[in-house]
Amino acid sequence: MANVTMRVWRGDGDGGEFESFTLEQNEGEVVLDLIHRIQATEAPDLACRWNCKAGKCGSCSAEINGKPRLMCMTRMDSLPEGPVTVTPMKAFPIIRDLVTDVSFNYVQAAKVPAFLPPPMPEGGYRMFQEDVERGQEFRKCIECFLCQDVCHVIRDHEDNKPHYAGPRFFIRYAELEMHPLDQNDRRDLIREEMGLGYCNITKCCTEVCPEHIKITDNAIIPLKERIVDAHYDPVAWLGRKIRRKPKTSATDAVVQPAP
């Protein structure tokens, strides 16, 4: 058992400052344990989101010593000696203390054109294992929004938010684009309205993902390559002309499938 100093950001939309708490740290504890101890002892009004404490609900996202991480999955003994700094996610507006308004992400989620399967064939839909496996990785996302938080496109440039979906939604787009039954073509939408071109593949989203999803390599870059197919590859353009395959526009992707 040892004592540790926690520097926790306290404040709201009117401003804030660090408040230091020195408290006991037990073996095997995670940052969220210490935050709970602060709530239980010195600051019962300290606001933080949490739910499962098992790294599966994505609620306790924060920045620990400046790095976006889940508080419940960050062991205290993995941090260097000295005061531990805990701040709210920087990319989103603060509500209070460690709680931020992540509604930007729900707005982007509502923009994703839905899965659009073909009419049900006789015997039902069939999907094979190799195609199932491809999208499986993306379904591990717990929507902690750490990837959105660390992405400098919106973290450092608020003005990009209206035209940039962010890494969490690029994996959703990739999952749908790689689905063998999906009929929607979202490539123009991803390029023109979701701002994939803003991503400069610095891979920070992959670095912070608690589910270890290879966001950049398996979702963003494959989407970028698909957009090259559709817009920047003259050979692919010629192929489309020869096969008389019409090119879609950004508004062609169906937002909600017909009932």
Next chain:
Amino acid sequence: MTALESATKVQLGGVRGGPDETTLRQDRWWIQPVVTVSILTAFVIYSTWAAFQNKYYYVGANVHRDLVSPFYSPCLARSCVAGSKIGFALGWWTWSPALIILIVPLGFRLTCYYYRRSYYRAFWWSPPSCAVADAHGSYSGETRFPLIMQNAHRYFFFLGLILNVLLSYDAIRAFRQPGLGWGVTVGTVVLVTNATLLWLYSLSCHSCRHLCGGQVRSFREHPLRYRFWKFVTPLNAKHMNFAWASLIFVALTDVYVRLVASGALTDYKIF
């Protein structure tokens, strides 16, 4: 405004939490950009110097060897030394022959997804590291000229494959010892290693992975492309390693050939 329009309108503004500082990271995040800048700058300085030298790039029959530097292969100018030519020459080219072909590896690496990550971080500080503030006030990413040209990566990949075939041919030629027969020298090992690393770098490329099978919606309907994709996917996971190894080794190969060609070093025969 419809319900969907109102649900999909981004509200800007709001006060961010935390102090207004560049970063709160306490680890040595700056090491990676410093290492990247050091290696890439050293490579650019050396390769520029080597490309303009226009000498000591071929070790020929006079010392019973057939070694050509990867910076000068294929040697396409009329001024190329005897033995290093490939049977085709651009008569009008008067500068160093290295300048003709170096545009291909330069373009391939400059547009490579891994190098983009590295130099955007290290040179452009956009951002210098994760959760460290971007050094620029505004940002448009790769949506405008000139960075929109990064989308030409797959064409440099195709040209790079042609270059790899020619460098593999050079590596096979390095087994030849004019006047003595065939054998293996240190130079042979160097050229074979160089060609192998360049193949691994090319085959692990993200564009290669996409073109092999990544672009299909259903693997089930494209079993052959699925096999290609399955083959290159593990290589793709090591793309960073191959990028650095091949970059450093191609420079070392040029250094080796240059030293042997200038007489400063003897190319020892292994067997």
